[in-house]
Amino acid sequence: DIQMTQSPSSLSASVGDRVTITCRTSQSISGYLNWYQQKPGKAPNLLIYAASNLQSGVPSRFSGSASGTDFTLTISSLQPEDFGTYYCQQSFGTPITFGQGTRLEI
Amino acid sequence: QVQLVESGGGVVQPGGSLRLSCAASGFTFITYGMHWVRQAPGKGLEWVTFIRYDGSNKDYADSVKGRFTISRDNSKNTLYLQMNSLRVEDTAVYYCAKDVHRQSRGDYFDSWGQGTLVTVSS
Numbered sequence: 001d002i003q004m005t006q007s008p009s010s011l012s013a014s015v016g017d018r019v020t021i022t023c024r025t026s027q028s029i030s031g032y033l034n035w036y037q038q039k040p041g042k043a044p045n046l047l048i049y050a051a052s053n054l055q056s057g058v059p060s061r062f063s064g065s066a067s068g069t070d071f072t073l074t075i076s077s078l079q080p081e082d083f084g085t086y087y088c089q090q091s092f093g094t095p096i097t098f099g100q101g102t103r104l105e106i
Numbered sequence: 107q108v109q110l111v112e113s114g115g116g117v118v119q120p121g122g123s124l125r126l127s128c129a130a131s132g133f134t135f136i137t138y139g140m141h142w143v144r145q146a147p148g149k150g151l152e153w154v155t156f157i158r159y160d161g162s163n164k165d166y167a168d169s170v171k172g173r174f175t176i177s178r179d180n181s182k183n184t185l186y187l188q189m190n191s192l193r194v195e196d197t198a199v200y201y202c203a204k205d206v207h208r209q210s211r212g213d214y215f216d217s218w219g220q221g222t223l224v225t226v227s228s
Contacts, residue, residue, distance in 0.1 A: 034214040036151075043201055043218035044151065055216065087151055091213035095167050096141075096153035 002026055002090050006099035013106065019075040021102045023088035026069075032092035033071045035064055038101075039084040047086075048073060080106055108132040108217040110202050115222030122192050122226070128185040128202030128219055135183040136160075139205035141215060142176065142187050144198035154200070155187070159209055170196075192226045199223050 003026035013019050023033065031051040036044035046055045048064035051071055061076045075082055083106045088099040114126040128140070142154040155176040156165045164176055175188040185202050200222050203215035 032213075036215075038151075043221060044215075045218075046206075046214065046216050049206065049214055089151070089214060094156075094165055094213070096156075096213050098151040098153070101150045 001095055002029060002093055002097050004088055004090060004097050004099040006086075006088055006102050008102060009100065010103040010105070013078050013104065015078055015080060015106065017078045019078050019082075019104065021073045021086050021088075021104075023071045023073070023099050024069055025071070025090060028069060029090045029092035031066055032090055033064075033066065034089045034091060035062075035073045036087045036089065037082075037084050038087065044087060078106065082106065108204060110204065110217055110219035112200065112202055112219040112222040115200065115224045117225045117227060118192055119228050120192060120194055120226055123188070123190045124192065124224060126187040126189070126200055126202075126222060126224070128187075130183045130185065130202075130204070133204070133217075134208075135178075136180040137208050139207070139211050140176075140178065140185045141203045141205060142185075143201045143203050143215070143218075144196075145201070145221075146195075146198045149198075152198075156205070156211065156213070157185070158211065189224070192224075194226050197224060197226050 005024045033051045035048040038044040051066040052064045085101045109131045111129045157176045173191045177186045202219045204217040206212040206216045
């Protein structure tokens with residue numbers, strides 16, 4: 001199975017901050033990396049697909065990038081509604097696997 | 107808009123069975139693969155199973171293989187998950203999720219249901 005390691009596991013930031021979350025995969029996944037945001041008691045919501053593509057309807061302050069087996073989700077200017085837990089997920093091979101999550105507090 | 111509504115969760119004893127349903131609307135169900143993803147209380151997300159748009163191909167996580175069966179009724183726009191030989195560690199919120207790609211397997215999810223809680227306890 002492809003292992004996904006997210007860091008940090010949690011962080012606290014202020015409105016307006018630039019926030020970066022990293023996901024490292026145990027092998028090359030050719031950019032098949034997706035990011036989700038989940039708020040308490042709600043289903044996850046797709047933010048970024050294929051490492052750097054913004055899902056329709058997602059604010060442009062969210063962006064994704066890749067370098068080898070390292071993937072980054074960046075929020076350029078944190079907004080109050082961006083709290084929640086963020087998960088990376090690989091869609092390169094089966095079984096589909098997720099990172100352990102990064103809890104973001106504002 | 108896309109709507110996915112799960113039902114069928116509840117409390118069941120270890121070794122018991124349960125069948126979950128997911129009613130789909132707002133998209134052409136017959137042309138999209140579907141998944142089940144679960145989340146144990148306070149834990150992260152775990153992919154469970156996939157079914158191709160026409161039901162001809164299915165895939166399972168090792169943790170549920172041989173115990174869970176995914177199926178779909180395209181005439182009713184409904185996805186199912188039959189769960190047998192349930193274990194305490196199967197306790198989770200179960201989400202149905204729509205694959206992004208039409209008539210192919212993309213393995214990521216652009217729509218999710220609200221989830222249904224399955225509790226396995228004696």
